[in-house]
Amino acid sequence: MMAVKWRQITGLWLLILSIWGCAKENVLPDLPVNFSAPISDPRLNRLSTGGGAVAINGYGLAGLIIYRRIDGAYMAYDRCSTVNPEQRNPLVIDEPSITATDPVSGAKYLLEDGSPAKAPAKSFLKRYQVILAGNTIHVTN
Numbered sequence: 001m002m003a004v005k006w007r008q009i010t011g012l013w014l015l016i017l018s019i020w021g022c023a024k025e026n027v028l029p030d031l032p033v034n035f036s037a038p039i040s041d042p043r044l045n046r047l048s049t050g051g052g053a054v055a056i057n058g059y060g061l062a063g064l065i066i067y068r069r070i071d072g073a074y075m076a077y078d079r080c081s082t083v084n085p086e087q088r089n090p091l092v093i094d095e096p097s098i099t100a101t102d103p104v105s106g107a108k109y110l111l112e113d114g115s116p117a118k119a120p121a122k123s124f125l126k127r128y129q130v131i132l133a134g135n136t137i138h139v140t141n
Contacts, residue, residue: 028061028078028085028126035059035139044137046097047074053097053111055079055090062090064128064139065100067111074132076139077114077125083107091125100125 035056037044046052050070057063062080069075081089081102091100091109099117101108107121114125131138 028080028082030141031060033059033064033078033128033139033141035064036136039132039135039137047137051097053093053100055093059139060126060128061085062088065091065093065111065125066130066137066139067097069112074130074137075111075114076128076130077109077111078128080126081105081107081121082116082123082125083120 039047043056044054044066046054047066047068050068050072053065053067055063055065060078060080062078065077065079067075067077079090081091081104083089083102083105087104089102089104092103093100098111099108100111102121105120106118107116108118109115109121109125110117114127116122116124128139128141131140
């Protein structure tokens with residue numbers, strides 16, 4: 001009877017520690033983001049076809065990355081690496097633009113969904129909402 005309780009308590013502690021560790025890892029603070037531009041804006045030229053990505057400075061923690069998927073949907077992420085986010089290292093869009101790399105840690109992320117693609121990245125990129133209204137693209141949180 002005592003062994004069963006000990007296992008339950010140990011299991012509960014392991015669960016609590018794993019949840020606490022995951023919740024603490026690579027949390028980016030929330031900053032208000034409100035970017036809007038006509039899709040014809042020259043800064044967004046690379047979004048004219050699927051697989052194109054652009055970096056926009058001055059929003060979020062380290063800027064924005066806006067990516068146009070092959071299916072035509074738009075994705076937007078904070079440009080801040082999730083590895084050591086307190087350093088606010090901006091990601092660099094790779095060529096071809098399906099990934100972005102943290103030049104400091106070497107972490108790599110897939111722009112299709114923001115998932116980590118190469119260690120030491122463990123967390124997804126911070127994602128923002130993208131709304132296409134007429135000929136204007138809006139990125140908000």
